[in-house]
Amino acid sequence: MRKTIAVMTSGGDSPGMNAATRAVVRTAILNGAKIFGVYNGYRGLLENDMIEMNRRSVSDIIQRGGTILGTARSQEFMTPEGRAKAAENLRERGIEGIVVIGGDGSLRGAQCLADEQNIAVVGLPGTIDNDIWGMDYTIGSDTASNTIIDAINKLRDTASAHRRIAILEVMGRHSGWLALITGMSGGAEYILVPEDSFDLDKIAAEIRAMYDENQKRYVLIVVAEGAGSAIEIGMKLEEKTGIDTRASVLGHIQRGGSPTVIDRVYASVLGEKATLALLSGVSNVVYGIQHGGIVNVNLYDAVTKKKQLDPEYIRMAKVLA
Numbered sequence: 001m002r003k004t005i006a007v008m009t010s011g012g013d014s015p016g017m018n019a020a021t022r023a024v025v026r027t028a029i030l031n032g033a034k035i036f037g038v039y040n041g042y043r044g045l046l047e048n049d050m051i052e053m054n055r056r057s058v059s060d061i062i063q064r065g066g067t068i069l070g071t072a073r074s075q076e077f078m079t080p081e082g083r084a085k086a087a088e089n090l091r092e093r094g095i096e097g098i099v100v101i102g103g104d105g106s107l108r109g110a111q112c113l114a115d116e117q118n119i120a121v122v123g124l125p126g127t128i129d130n131d132i133w134g135m136d137y138t139i140g141s142d143t144a145s146n147t148i149i150d151a152i153n154k155l156r157d158t159a160s161a162h163r164r165i166a167i168l169e170v171m172g173r174h175s176g177w178l179a180l181i182t183g184m185s186g187g188a189e190y191i192l193v194p195e196d197s198f199d200l201d202k203i204a205a206e207i208r209a210m211y212d213e214n215q216k217r218y219v220l221i222v223v224a225e226g227a228g229s230a231i232e233i234g235m236k237l238e239e240k241t242g243i244d245t246r247a248s249v250l251g252h253i254q255r256g257g258s259p260t261v262i263d264r265v266y267a268s269v270l271g272e273k274a275t276l277a278l279l280s281g282v283s284n285v286v287y288g289i290q291h292g293g294i295v296n297v298n299l300y301d302a303v304t305k306k307k308q309l310d311p312e313y314i315r316m317a318k319v320l321a
């Protein structure tokens, strides 16, 4: 059994990271282990910026977005020398393993730390992108989806008032999952994702016909940032169709907010699971949710294999538009 571990949040923050951190801390303490919180992700690991935590360290945070530990991107940690320095800081405190809550880039860093420095790592998928291979959920993706659908509902009102084309750009980095799931939920006429090609001339002709032939009141388009810029695509569509078009970029609003029940519960369940595993000697795995159950995915697979969008969802989105 390991007796001293740490927890950190890394990469883009996501709603639910605090719920996961809370579960890690309380599970560790309940099992008689010492638990350190690392501030500001890998930068804090390098700067030896960490603190021993207790039950009260994580009081009153389950409902809060963001991350009380902070997060940051660290170029130095991307080097073997940086990882050696980070590992030294952990060993000096007797820390035997670390729970890393973050996205694919953060989990990739954890993999390097484990391989090069023999530090035990267990990952949790903390990202709104839902782009981690081997699982169909990531902590924060549900809250972000609900933030987006609220924006879509508001856009429908104003687009219909003006008979406009409304195009909304959402996050997801190289994944189209947020755009696909919210576009479907919002009844978008078009959903543009990096995983599927699209022809703007064809879309423009179809929209023009909708307006001319069946008096279409408005059109809603959701575009994933990895598929293009809503502003540029909107300008091209307005030029091609002659229809008033307005673009909105939701940006970092998608990263904030009080986590939904799903994000709070899954983050807590995964936090407990990851901690028990780490304490029991497990390393190099990522715990996630697949079809509603807990899965553990080999860390190397999680960071090297690319998650695909469900082609059925892509097909259905076109049918239901």
Ligand code: F6P
Residues within 6 Å of the ligand: 012, 103, 127, 128, 129, 171, 172, 173, 225, 255
């Ligand atoms: O990975 C989460 C994410 O929100 C992506 O969807 C987005 O492209 C990126 O982070 C933005 O990164 P930053 O917060 O560093 O601008």
